[in-house]
Amino acid sequence: MPPADRRSETPAVPAPAAPPAPARVERGPGAAAASAAYVLIAAAVTWPLVLGLGRDLPADLGDSLLNCWILGWNDHLLLRFLKGDGGALAGLWDANILTRALHARLLRAPDGRA
Numbered sequence: 001m002p003p004a005d006r007r008s009e010t011p012a013v014p015a016p017a018a019p020p021a022p023a024r025v026e027r028g029p030g031a032a033a034a035s036a037a038y039v040l041i042a043a044a045v046t047w048p049l050v051l052g053l054g055r056d057l058p059a060d061l062g063d064s065l066l067n068c069w070i071l072g073w074n075d076h077l078l079l080r081f082l083k084g085d086g087g088a089l090a091g092l093w094d095a096n097i098l099t100r101a102l103h104a105r106l107l108r109a110p111d112g113r114a
Helices: 029-045 063-082
Strands: none
16 A cells, blocks of 8 residues: 555645735825814914014014025025026025125124024
8 A cells, every 4th residue: 555645644724814904094174174273273372473474573683684684595596596597506605795705604793693
């Protein structure tokens, strides 16, 4: 008689299960409602300031004016660059303040502030 086939004696191994599908994140009206509520609450808490966001500055005219000027200068150069002036960004440090000074934007105030 032929020897018994050993493969038939081993139990069958079940196939591995498929990985679970990733959980689907629902972003429905809840996220939009929460965002709208946040904006409304922020506007209510800072109500007088909301009316002049585009034109008003804080009472401290030192750093506020400097930062507004720096943002305006960056905006000016970026708009020139986007309109096709490839060399506009080369003048980033040659600001329109202290016009005869080289790299005027890197200079500091006499009291050491930037």
